[in-house]
Amino acid sequence: MLNRRGFVSGALGAAVGLALFQGNADAQDAPKYPLRFLAKTEYPGDKYACILVSEDLSPGQRVARHMHSGVESSYIATGSITLSIQGEPDLVVKAGDGYQIPPLTPHSVQNGPEKSTIVATFIVEKDKPLVQSVPE
Structure with missing residues (x-):
């Protein structure tokens, strides 16, 4: 089982590749809300990546309709x-x-x-944008 120290070390190491990943996202398609990229791990020899993000929402804030190319697994921290x-x-x-x-x-x-904080993990295809807008 992965302990906290191992997780933090892995997260810090994975953070180096985040700038490259963010460059793949289609900014024109993405809803306008700030995601903090915490970690990214690519599956060796596979076309998928695991991405960990955090998002803070202001009171009453709405996140427009959107979708992701892979599974979203989220936790409401606050x-x-x-x-x-x-x-x-x-x-x-x-x-x-x-x-x-x-x-x-x-x-x-x-x-x-x-204020709410959402922590989300995405399992997505490496060559697809993380977030795509969807008409209401």
Whole structure:
């Protein structure tokens, strides 16, 4: 099992490649909200990467409808959000809760009345943008 020191060391080592990854994202397609890239690990001999990000949302902030090329697995560290996933009823997610979104599934987020922090891990194809806008 990976301990905290091993994880932090791996995260710091992976951070070196983040600038290259960010250059692959299509800025024109990406919704306008700040993601802090924390770590990226590429699968050897594979076409996938695991990307760890954090995002802070202001009270009442809305994240426009978008999708990702791979699986999103997220955890709400602080605050609460309302998650709207295409084809499913809205879901209120509070601090300490997690959720997952399948690849290429349109979704949006409405933040609650206080600042929220989302920590997300994505398993995505290396040559695809992390975030793609989807019309409302």
